[in-house]
Amino acid sequence: MSLKLDDVVKLITPVDVGVAAAARRRLDSLTKPLGSLGMLEETAVKYATARGDVFAQVRRPAILTFAGDHGVAKKGISAYPPEVTPQMVANFASGGAAINVLSRHAGAELSVIDIGVAAPCEFPGVIQRKVAPGTADFTEGPAMTEEQARKAIEVGIEVADSHISQGSTLLGTGDMGIGNTTPSSAIIALLTGKGPEVVTGRGTGIDDGQLRHKVGVVQRILEVNRPDARDGLDVLAKVGGFEIGGIAGLILGAAARRKPVLVDGFISTAGALIAAALCPAAKGYMVASHLSVEPGHLAMLDTLGKRALLDMNMRLGEGTGSALAMCVVDAAARVLSDVATFAEAAVSGADK
Amino acid sequence: MSLKLDDVVKLITPVDVGVAAAARRRLDSLTKPLGSLGMLEETAVKYATARGDVFAQVRRPAILTFAGDHGVAKKGISAYPPEVTPQMVANFASGGAAINVLSRHAGAELSVIDIGVAAPCEFPGVIQRKVAPGTADFTEGPAMTEEQARKAIEVGIEVADSHISQGSTLLGTGDMGIGNTTPSSAIIALLTGKGPEVVTGRGTGIDDGQLRHKVGVVQRILEVNRPDARDGLDVLAKVGGFEIGGIAGLILGAAARRKPVLVDGFISTAGALIAAALCPAAKGYMVASHLSVEPGHLAMLDTLGKRALLDMNMRLGEGTGSALAMCVVDAAARVLSDVATFAEAAVSGADK
Numbered sequence: 001m002s003l004k005l006d007d008v009v010k011l012i013t014p015v016d017v018g019v020a021a022a023a024r025r026r027l028d029s030l031t032k033p034l035g036s037l038g039m040l041e042e043t044a045v046k047y048a049t050a051r052g053d054v055f056a057q058v059r060r061p062a063i064l065t066f067a068g069d070h071g072v073a074k075k076g077i078s079a080y081p082p083e084v085t086p087q088m089v090a091n092f093a094s095g096g097a098a099i100n101v102l103s104r105h106a107g108a109e110l111s112v113i114d115i116g117v118a119a120p121c122e123f124p125g126v127i128q129r130k131v132a133p134g135t136a137d138f139t140e141g142p143a144m145t146e147e148q149a150r151k152a153i154e155v156g157i158e159v160a161d162s163h164i165s166q167g168s169t170l171l172g173t174g175d176m177g178i179g180n181t182t183p184s185s186a187i188i189a190l191l192t193g194k195g196p197e198v199v200t201g202r203g204t205g206i207d208d209g210q211l212r213h214k215v216g217v218v219q220r221i222l223e224v225n226r227p228d229a230r231d232g233l234d235v236l237a238k239v240g241g242f243e244i245g246g247i248a249g250l251i252l253g254a255a256a257r258r259k260p261v262l263v264d265g266f267i268s269t270a271g272a273l274i275a276a277a278l279c280p281a282a283k284g285y286m287v288a289s290h291l292s293v294e295p296g297h298l299a300m301l302d303t304l305g306k307r308a309l310l311d312m313n314m315r316l317g318e319g320t321g322s323a324l325a326m327c328v329v330d331a332a333a334r335v336l337s338d339v340a341t342f343a344e345a346a347v348s349g350a351d352k
Numbered sequence: 353m354s355l356k357l358d359d360v361v362k363l364i365t366p367v368d369v370g371v372a373a374a375a376r377r378r379l380d381s382l383t384k385p386l387g388s389l390g391m392l393e394e395t396a397v398k399y400a401t402a403r404g405d406v407f408a409q410v411r412r413p414a415i416l417t418f419a420g421d422h423g424v425a426k427k428g429i430s431a432y433p434p435e436v437t438p439q440m441v442a443n444f445a446s447g448g449a450a451i452n453v454l455s456r457h458a459g460a461e462l463s464v465i466d467i468g469v470a471a472p473c474e475f476p477g478v479i480q481r482k483v484a485p486g487t488a489d490f491t492e493g494p495a496m497t498e499e500q501a502r503k504a505i506e507v508g509i510e511v512a513d514s515h516i517s518q519g520s521t522l523l524g525t526g527d528m529g530i531g532n533t534t535p536s537s538a539i540i541a542l543l544t545g546k547g548p549e550v551v552t553g554r555g556t557g558i559d560d561g562q563l564r565h566k567v568g569v570v571q572r573i574l575e576v577n578r579p580d581a582r583d584g585l586d587v588l589a590k591v592g593g594f595e596i597g598g599i600a601g602l603i604l605g606a607a608a609r610r611k612p613v614l615v616d617g618f619i620s621t622a623g624a625l626i627a628a629a630l631c632p633a634a635k636g637y638m639v640a641s642h643l644s645v646e647p648g649h650l651a652m653l654d655t656l657g658k659r660a661l662l663d664m665n666m667r668l669g670e671g672t673g674s675a676l677a678m679c680v681v682d683a684a685a686r687v688l689s690d691v692a693t694f695a696e697a698a699v700s701g702a703d704k
Contacts (some may be wrong), residue, residue, distance in 0.1 A: 005551035030442055032450050033431065037672065038645065078703040079385065087699040091383055096692025098384050105683045151408025203703065204385035293390065311663055312680075313390025320389065327679040328664075331457045340448025347439040350431040350557065 003158050005150055005278070006251070013123040015049045015284035023048040023336060026100030030339040031347050037335060042330035043287065049284045050260040055337045058330040060167045062161055063319040064250055065092065065099060065174030068116030068242035071137030072236035073220075077214045079205045082178045086119040088318075089176060094229040098316055099174060102323035110319075111163070114210060115155050115318050116176075116242030129155045131242050135183075138221050142238045143183065149245055150235035153278075156249020157256075159300065164257045171226040172262040172289070173247045173271065174319020175283065178204075181294065182214060184270035186221045186297045191230050191273045192303045196222070200295030201266075204315075232277030240274065247271025252278065255285035262322040262329065264293035265315065269300040276304060287289060287329060290321035292316055355510050357502055357601070357630070363608040367401045367636035369539055375400040375688060383693040383699045390684045391661060395684035402612040403521065403636045407689045408455040413460040415671040416511055417444065417451060417526030420468030420594035423489030425575075429566045431557045434486075434530045438471040440670075441528060445475035450668060451526060454675035461587060462671075463515070464700065467507050469529075470595030481507045483594050487535075490573050492507030494590045495535065501597055503587035505531045505630075507527040508601020509608075515607045523606050524614040524641070524678060525599045526671020529554075533646065536622035538573045542581050543570045544655045548574070551648030553618075556667075584603065584629030592626065599623025604630065607637035614674040614681065617644035617667065621652040628656060634653065639681060642666055642673035 005308040009013050028034055035041060048054045067089050073082040092112045093096045103110040114121040118134035131151050135143035144152070160171060165320045181203035188199045190195060196218035202211055225238035247263075248271040254261045255275075262285050263272045275282045288306035301308060309325045342349055375397045380386055382545060387393060400406045419441050421589035425434040443449045455462040468474040470486035480666045487495035512523060519692055523604050540551045549572035554563055563645070577590035588597050600623040606613045607627075615624045617640050627634045640658035641650060645667040661677045 030439070030450070031448065034667050036556065036666065036668040037450065038667070040664060040666065040676070061649070074395055084700050087697070088383070091692060091697040094692075094697070096697050098691050101686050101690045102683055105679075106687050165382060167405055181684070204388065272436065309664070312661070314388065314392065315390070316388040318385050324452065324680065324683060327457075327683075328676065331454055331676060331679075334453050334457050335450055338453045339450050340443060340446075345439070345443040345446070345448050347443055348433055348436050348598055 004155055005153050006210040008252050009279045010158050011150055012279050012281050013038040014281045017125055019052055019054060020045050020049040022275060023054045024336065024348040026054055027336060029097055029341045031342055031345050031351045039336060043309065043329055044336035046287060047260055047329055047333050047335060050258060053257055054177050057333050059169045061170040062163045062168045063099065063103045063108050063110045063172040063323055065190060065319045066115045066243035066246035067112060067176040067329050069134035069177060070179035070241055071135050072139060072182050072202050073273045075139060075217060078179050078219055079183045080178050080228045083257045085117050085176060086121050086179050089114060089121045089126060090115060090123050094223050097318060098320050099318035099323060102320050106323045106326040109322060110192060113159060113246060114297055115152060115246045123248060131174045135241055138165060138225060138239055139217060142225055143240055144237050146233060146237045148232050152245025153249035157253035158245040159251045160253030164259050169259055170329060171250060171259060172319055173250055173264050173268040174322060175243045175247060175267040175317050177241060177243050180243065180267050182217060182239050183241045183244060184267050185218045185296055187216060187235060187270040187273055189222060189318060190227060190298050192294050192299045198301060201296060205242060206258025232274045236274050244271045244274065248274035251275040252282055255282040260285050260287055262287050264319050265317055266294040266297045267317055269297060289325035317348050355506055355513060357505050360509050360604050360608045361631045362394045362683055364631050364633050366633045368404050370398050371404055371406060372401040374451045375406045377600055378406055379688060381693045382578050383694055383697045384601050389687060392687060393682045395661065395681055396688035398639060399612055399681055399685050400688060402610060404610055409685050411521045411702060413458060413522040413678050414460045414515045414520045415455045415460050415524040415526050415668065415675055417464045417528060418467045418598035419528040419594035421470040421529055422531035422535065422593055424491060426557050428571060429534045429569055430531050430555055432530050434470065437469050437528060437530050438473050441466060441469060441473045441478060442475050445478050449674060450672050451670035454672050458675045458678040459583050460675060460678055465511060467504060467598045475482050478493060478588050487593055489567060490577060490591055494594055496589050498585060499591045501585050504594045504597025505601035507637065508598040509605035511697060512692060516611050521611055521683030522681060523602060523611060524618045524671055525602055526672025526674060527595045527619040529593060529595050532593050534569060535591055535593045535596060537570045539587060539622040539625055541570060542579060542587060544651045546651050551651060553646040553648060556644045584626045588626050596623045596626065600626035603627040603638060604634055608636040612637050612639055614639050614641045614677050616641055616665030616674040617669055618649045619669055620647040622650060623653060624656060636665060641677035649660040
């Protein structure tokens with residue numbers, strides 16, 4: 001398939017509601033009270049519907065973690081200094097980070113993509129796709145050019161395509177980038193219509209004074225750049241980040257090949273909003289993995305019409321929510337295909 | 353070890369707060385923002401503390417599903433007829449139920465114990481420990497004798513002991529018994545002080561009229577039997593069920609050997625309340641797996657001081673919440689032991 005953004009968007013079709021109905025009929029014939037597995041049943045329907053097959057199973061799940069830097073990180077909006085981005089990429093490469101541990105636990109392959117880290121990141125296994133060495137400081141102008149925004153998305157599409165060609169039927173998004181809750185807050189404020197003071201949070205852990213400063217930075221980004229909320233590419237270019245573009249592309253690339261994507265937390269959902277702005281039908285392929293502690297996350301999920309599978313006060317990113325939720329999606333697909341029906345097991349139904 | 357209830361209670365010691373502090377110190381040294389894995393970190397602390405070892409891992413996890421019948425089931429309090437209990441035990445034995453699918457998914461061994469099914473349940477693999485063929489109808493007198501209550505608990509202790517001797521370091525509770533939300537509602541009403549109309553729910557799916565009838569039944573059970581809320585054995589004997597006793601015993605038996613237990617949903621938490629009434633220190637070994645749709649469940653968990661790991665609108669029982677939550681506990685233990693520290697990975701800490 002072509003890896004050009006415009007072509008990929010044309011390939012994405014709405015999910016098949018006929019498959020959803022067939023999956024629900026099967027769930028209602030299984031030996032359990034109607035609807036008694038709650039969100040596990042809904043997840044099974046969602047997975048089957050995206051795949052277009054009631055009996056589809058999870059094979060070769062993969063977590064894709066995109067790393068990028070942010071010009072704004074010099075402006076005191078994070079608890080951590082910018083050099084932590086390449087240090088954490090090195091930690092991913094040597095297998096020591098939380099996302100390594102949780103990917104191994106989930107039986108998922110982890111791929112780390114340098115899509116825009118400021119420093120060189122040529123560690124073993126890290127996929128080299130640097131669009132630029134960090135974004136420009138968007139308090140003074142656009143984060144990147146429209147061409148760079150398009151390129152970041154196409155990197156994500158390419159990564160999705162490559163994993164799906166190797167047999168992956170479930171992808172999970174992840175991010176690394178000191179400062180990246182700031183562009184994410186700007187994207188939500190813009191795409192949900194909520195004020196920066198409502199959707200801006202503490203990220204990796206800043207204090208009250210730093211939070212007030214960060215809210216001001218988000219306001220300034222939007223005033224200086226005035227992105228067009230109806231144009232996903234313009235939003236990404238003016239107030240986004242390279243890893244956010246990569247995540248948006250990953251979702252679009254997976255949707256084009258009818259594979260569901262677990263959307264991690266706050267940063268990844270900003271990428272999902274960009275993907276939905278570029279192609280609303282892509283929403284049918286997104287599964288919200290967890291509800292982040294970041295105050296804007298719930299508004300993002302509401303905008304996408306999603307409820308998160310897990311609500312565990314997490315706010316780490318890297319793809320940790322995706323990795324943990326993979327277990328739930330896998331369990332859901334197995335319930336739909338493997339539980340015996342009332343007829344098969346000769347169990348009496350509910351009294352009428 | 354002895355399997356007598358009174359001896360086992362004496363063996364249970366409060367969990368070691370020194371281990372909790374050591375686990376927290378280690379979590380704070382790992383390459384992630386402080387506290388950023390939320391409940392996953394709390395779960396890691398809980399597991400390590402119960403085991404008495406910061407680096408303890410989950411080995412040979414097991415789900416133990418206790419099945420029993422209820423004299424009250426003839427009184428129209430369930431959507432399903434009582435013959436479904438042995439039919440579902442047969443379904444467990446042939447591997448077709450949701451708990452079979454979810455136990456396999458979790459890599460957990462499933463054991464099914466007939467602790468009081470009315471009909472014979474001699475299916476392959478089902479452990480035969482019938483205390484009696486179903487409880488008496490407790491709208492007219494006690495559900496069982498105090499001797500039977502003690503015996504049910506000791507069956508649970510024996511099952512825990514046997515699995516732990518074979519190497520299990522994490523157990524999960526499960527139940528099967530048509531009608532068993534009714535005794536569970538009576539137990540909560542008694543042990544949380546909330547009215548039957550607040551804590552009685554729709555179980556497997558009854559309508560408004562049946563729900564009003566069920567609330568009346570719960571009120572009648574408590575008036576007729578007047579159990580002593582301070583005496584766990586008296587509560588179990590008068591308004592409980594054999595599977596609830598088995599679950600209470602499983603928790604006590606595991607606590608005596610310092611192994612944590614995932615408590616499934618509504619019925620299992622009634623068992624956990626009985627265990628806590630018999631031995632408050634046992635609470636330190638309980639992990640709440642999921643929040644049930646049943647309205648009384650939150651009050652039960654509050655009484656035990658627990659927050660559930662999952663909140664997915666589930667209400668199936670069988671141990672399905674325990675099986676799904678095993679993945680989270682396993683992930684938590686791996687994070688605590690396997691993630692690299694800031695020093696090991698040469699990553700910069702937060703700015704001061």
